[in-house]
Amino acid sequence: MVAYNTFTDQELFSLLKKADQQAFNEIYDRYWTPLYLHANRMLRDEDAAQDLVQDLFIWLFEKSEDLDINTSLSGFLYTAVRNRVFNAIKRNKLKDNYLIEIAAFADEMIDVADEHIHLKELAAIIEREIDFMPHKMKEVFNLSRKAHLSHKEIAEKLGISEHTVSTQIQRALLRLRKNKELQYAVSVIILNCFH
Template sequence: MGANSTYTDSELLTLLRAGDRQAFEEIYRRHWKNMYRTAYLVLHDDAASTDIVQDIFVWCWEKRAIMQVASLGGYLSMAVRYKVANYIRREKVRAGFFAEAEKLRLPEGAHEFTLELKELRSIIAQFTEELPGRCRDIFYLSRFEYLSNKEIAARLGISEKTVENQLTIALKRLRMRLGSFSAWMVLFL
């Protein structure tokens, strides 16, 4: 395969599902530029746009065997728009958090408090990354994007019961991990 590949996107998708690396590379060559352009037109951020495109392709490779896509180009285009929207939402939440934190001038002697909070954030971020894929996605959408169980279920195409079960598992593991931070858990959980 290469620049002169005569495979259709549908044929490439079939080969991709079978684990054909060359098909994946051809899909990447065909679509990355339009995907990047779509992200960049909204974000005006080279690094973020590149990361979004790479994340989508990593996901496609990891989920290749179960991908159910009618139109590859349409799917990739929608994936970019979805990721861009999430990026913007996440950045707004982060900016809002820091703006609020800036308003709260900590009294003297609060240095220990800020160190514990920083350590807690680090532990939770590492914990989130270590969760199995579906559980991590559900936990992230619940705790960082503030989606309801119903919204998570709709977004991921799973039942609300599955969302509840996965959150229960994640929160139980987090409680065990946090141990000494039990007072802080109330704020996060």
């Protein structure tokens, strides 16, 4: 069995251009969380950030055969997210000048490679924290955030109520927010964005 998680981004992208579903899955697993965090930091809207990143991955899969990337895959994906954020801001005619200024500033100042390293560290901390969650909470959280199932779908799959699903997800998010290591990592990323 081929271990796709050992492939470089360039190798994965070459396989993706040949419509390799496993290569796409590995790219998705590798970049979904950091790209979501990046979009959410600029949009300050979890649902909009999730939708934006999900749409980006759908587009990537559908257009991969025709894409030629002249930079690193991570650089390409981060640029695509930022462009989509700017388009969402224009499309929704957001009048919050602060948000627009922050998004523009981030576009000019963020060093993608440095940010990618910090976001990978943050994703590793999040994964470790998820591993320490009680079994049911972890299962519900992973189905919500990784499998992207709705509360109703999770409830049906696990034979529990939607209210229980919602409660488990809220508790999982609260647990992540209370983690001091995560708070520190987020602070480092934010500080690195502004100098």
